[in-house]
Amino acid sequence: MKRNLVLQTDFGISDGAVSAMYGVANTVDPEIRIFDLTHDIPQYNIWEGSYRLYQTVNYWPEGTVFVSVVDPGVGTSRLSIVVRTAANQYIVTPDNGTLTHIKQDIGIVEARIIDENVNRLPNSGESYTFHGRDVYAYTGARLAANVISFEEVGPKVGVDNIIELTRPKAYLEGEVVFGNIDILDIRFGNLWTNIGRELFIESGVEYGDSLEVTIENNTHQVYKNIMTYGRSFADSHLGEPLLYVNSLDNLGVAINQGSFAKAYHIETGANWKITIRKISRLISN
Missing domain, CATH: 3.40.50.10790 (S-adenosyl-l-methionine hydroxide adenosyltransferase, N-terminal)
Incomplete structure (x- = not known):
């Protein structure tokens, strides 16, 4: 055949x-x-x-x-x-x-x-x-x-x-997760990280939690903000950032119906680092 x-x-x-x-x-x-x-x-x-x-x-x-x-x-x-x-x-x-x-x-x-x-x-x-x-x-x-x-x-x-490229590994220190921006979901501008879902869950997060997300290029801070960990894009409002699990069972970062990569000029590779730490849940009136 x-x-x-x-x-x-x-x-x-x-x-x-x-x-x-x-x-x-x-x-x-x-x-x-x-x-x-x-x-x-x-x-x-x-x-x-x-x-x-x-x-x-x-x-x-x-x-x-x-x-x-x-x-x-x-x-x-x-x-x-x-x-x-x-x-x-x-x-x-x-x-x-x-x-x-x-x-x-x-x-x-x-x-x-x-x-x-x-x-x-x-x-x-x-x-x-x-x-x-x-x-x-x-x-x-x-x-x-x-x-x-x-x-x-x-x-x-x-x-x-067989030749291998340098590939940083995600890791957990206490309740803080450290990883890299591996690749872009090009069509939609979402960031796909090297942080696996299981490692992320080990930090104690649950759906609906608020997390502080910091992105650096080498030592230069490019982005820092608080966002929600959701099951899908429906768990955030239009234009809001969120964390989600992508199709490869890794953590993704997105803007609901927007391009995160374009909005903040984010690229990919070993120099692009992401840090995620849990904070107290935000309550809005």
């Missing part, structure tokens, strides 16, 4: 790059089912590529093949690999940190280096700037169509050697 092929890139769709990847995959086997994860990863943003895989992979059937191309090091000595996850999915990607979240949160059981003597688009010449088409889409399609087995991708490489 053929597997699904899911594509993710930072190419955008304003030119023919993604279409070329589709064409290569269809040339391998026109019956392959091809889907887009996203092609709107910010250019060269390996961290976001890693996170979007983590956000998506578990919701696809076992055996699905993902091709992720966010590759600022294309043409360099960085490896091109295919991994098999603990959930028996396959990811075709440069080994540049794109697998950070998958490795740490889902697990990788085996990795193989793509043998370009076998798994490279025929007649693709001496181009070393479009591996997304010539190597990754081609290899991913061959794997999805069962033209090659996982073992035929190429030689094994140690899972421990």
